[in-house]
Amino acid sequence: MKKHISLWTILLVVSTSLSMAQNTEYKPSSANQAGKEYPMVNEKGQVKAKIFAPDANYVQLDIGAVKYDLEKDEEGYWVGESAPQDEGFHYYQLNIDGASVPDPGSKYFYGAGRWGSGVEVPAHDQEIYALKDVPHGTVSEHVFYSEISESFKRTFVYTPPGYETNTDQSYPVLYLQHGGGENETGWSNQGKANLIMDNLIAAGESEPFIIVMSDGNWAFRPPANNDDDAEEDDAPREWPPRGWADGFMNTLIQEIIPMIDSNYRTIADQDHRAMAGLSMGGMQTRVITLQNSDVFSHVGMFSGGSISPKDVENNPDFKENIDLLFVSYGSKELDGNGRFGDPRANTNKLGEMGMNTHFYVSPETAHEWQSWRRSLYEFAPLLFRN
């Protein structure tokens, strides 16, 4: 019997060791450029960077607001790893002798007001945004001149699989906004909104609908002065942008929605139009849908505040008109003191007042894209079911 227990002990030790070995085995990040080995990630969520910089004095991996020193090997490569990061996508950069630069190993993503490096920590639920052999929708880029902002703007449009061939079918539309420091590329590049929808639709878990992802950075420019030859196009964006909610509201309602309804086979009514956004985009969604509940029927706010009973008192049509209010946060950002009050308490109170509300918490994630990917995955199946 004692021998038997020993065998189990040995098996347990071996199995634990194997498991630990597996956890610390580094693999290339899925956000790397084709053929690039670094950065690598392991199952604990550590990120390992490597760069050739033979004459540098120091090199650091700058991720999650912490700078990790890399060590130089005899060939001139600097190598080092971070503490474990949460599951999902993270922005990062390298610091070479004081210069903050993108890592030449990664693909680049627009966030924090710049195009920079990103890394993917494998998530236990990464299947929800995996590229699979299912029918795929299309992401289209539209450039248009905005009379309201007197500048060119860009919008990306996701059309679901079959849109091109099912020419008798019209579709509902979700207007989906990025966060502060991000732009109209975020939801497809980092958010993988197209893949999330392809997978949900293939599984029969969501109605097919169109998603419109616009530039919500809204720096209103004063009317051009005819006496002034200065070029305006290179003006740096202000932060926070002037008119971030109401300026964007005007172009969304007066320019983007009419453009989409005239160029796509939409069901162009309030019942079949939703708006959602993350962080700043959630706050824009709040301001815009409170004032335009005759335009939208379904509302999503991801890590971007909530709607309070007071808001609804001030905008009684909202309660009447909105078929779904979805509010979500990453578990690590929920401290009960969110902007505009406690978002969970606010949302629950609106539910008690008779609204159809959902409050979702993304497990073990912070104010990052994994929270928002999951939020879209939870939100989409609830849309346009009426």
Next chain:
Amino acid sequence: MKKHISLWTILLVVSTSLSMAQNTEYKPSSANQAGKEYPMVNEKGQVKAKIFAPDANYVQLDIGAVKYDLEKDEEGYWVGESAPQDEGFHYYQLNIDGASVPDPGSKYFYGAGRWGSGVEVPAHDQEIYALKDVPHGTVSEHVFYSEISESFKRTFVYTPPGYETNTDQSYPVLYLQHGGGENETGWSNQGKANLIMDNLIAAGESEPFIIVMSDGNWAFRPPANNDDDAEEDDAPREWPPRGWADGFMNTLIQEIIPMIDSNYRTIADQDHRAMAGLSMGGMQTRVITLQNSDVFSHVGMFSGGSISPKDVENNPDFKENIDLLFVSYGSKELDGNGRFGDPRANTNKLGEMGMNTHFYVSPETAHEWQSWRRSLYEFAPLLFRN
């Protein structure tokens, strides 16, 4: 009288000085990230870089195969400029103490086998690809699973202005390929193919047609071995990729063209189908159209060789079937000894043999994107006129 001449001399000197001052005045490159001042360019084509790297030993601007040393100022910024570059788009990078990295000031473009920095030297003919307030087409991203290569592939599709609303109209299609070390993003990002077409169509100088831009990097992967658990997706791309012409030919003819014809309102016949490409893409066009002149009617090769009388002897259907053969080069890459013989002489001989041929030379440009933007601008108006 002498006084009068002096006045003219003074005016001439002042005017020349002003003109020279203007030529050396630096402005932000139009390929910069929003709000970023550097890199800058002047009218002589010099590129000026600037980066904060207080603890670096040296920093260089690496452009046009030359590394220019930057100088450090007292605040820790490194600043310096290149020799004049040709008009148009150029890839470049920074070298910080031996590390080759993207410049955080520029947007990023896929070339030389990586996502890296790009800079725009203003061109005298930049109006051909300027973003103007004209009707704009749409660039759409398609992901599909290629059975032939057993991997996911991506294709971008340009549809001309009005495609979404003119639902009774069908369109011809141009299959347009990138060069070696580039990918399916090149023609719209660096090439500005969409803007070139929008402008040509708005001016009534080109028929509206669809453009399909696919990944021509074709590394054939052997059939998966069931006993082998190794993941294949992270395999680095070979250079030159195996099957770069015939491997891509199979997927183009058997997979991409049928996919486009079933998802878009194309005129799905040989008369209304063209193929063109730059550099490696031109060589692919040569191989593919020589073997498939029943599939394509219009052929363009930009800085990518030419078709010789011998080729036509070996493929007699080509002469019979092809309505237009367009061959182009940058003036700086024409030394009379191109691959497959002298491209101008080859093309002229085919013209003498009765084919409809055009030979175009882009003035004062080399093997770079300005040659290819101009080539598309010259090629497009000749298409689908029969």
